[in-house]
Amino acid sequence: MTGDDAGPVTGGCLCGAVRFRLDARPDWISYCHCRDCRKASGAPVVVFVGAAGAGVSFEGKAEPAVHRSSPEVRRSFCPRCGSPIAYEDAGLPGMIYFFLGAFDEPESFPPRHHAFESQRLPWLGIDDGLPRHARFSATRSGS
Numbered sequence: 001m002t003g004d005d006a007g008p009v010t011g012g013c014l015c016g017a018v019r020f021r022l023d024a025r026p027d028w029i030s031y032c033h034c035r036d037c038r039k040a041s042g043a044p045v046v047v048f049v050g051a052a053g054a055g056v057s058f059e060g061k062a063e064p065a066v067h068r069s070s071p072e073v074r075r076s077f078c079p080r081c082g083s084p085i086a087y088e089d090a091g092l093p094g095m096i097y098f099f100l101g102a103f104d105e106p107e108s109f110p111p112r113h114h115a116f117e118s119q120r121l122p123w124l125g126i127d128d129g130l131p132r133h134a135r136f137s138a139t140r141s142g143s
C-alpha cells in the first residue's frame, strides 16, 4: 500500500486492543515540539495527524482511556498498554489529532509544518524547510 491509496486509513496501539479507522485520508500533519506533548509521549517531538472526528471510528477490544492535561485538552491512550493514541482540544472543535506513530502506515503521512518551534529541543535539528510556528500551527477558536 502507498500513501496514494483511497479507502480507509487504520491504526491502533502497541498491544492492538485499541483500533481506529478514518473514512477519509487526513491532510493536516504537523510536528509538535511543545513540552506537554513531550511529557505525554516520552519522545523528543511528536507528529500529529488531524482528522475530522465525524469520520473516525474506534473498533478495537478496548475504548481509549482519557487524561485531561488541561481543561481544554483530552489526551487518549490505550488502557492496557499505555500507548498514546490522540489529542483533542476544545479550541479545535470537531477534530481528532492522532499520534503519527499509532497509524499502521505512518510513512504515508509526511509532516507539513512545525508547531511550538519555540519549545523545540535545541539539539533536535530537522532541516526540512517546512513552515515553523512559534506556537499553534492550526487556528484555534478562543485563543
Ligand SMILES: [Zn+2]
Binding pocket: 013, 014, 015, 016, 017, 018, 078, 079, 080, 081, 082, 083
Ligand atoms: Zn494497547
Ligand SMILES: [Zn+2]
Binding pocket: 032, 033, 034, 035, 036, 037, 038, 116
Ligand atoms: Zn504539543
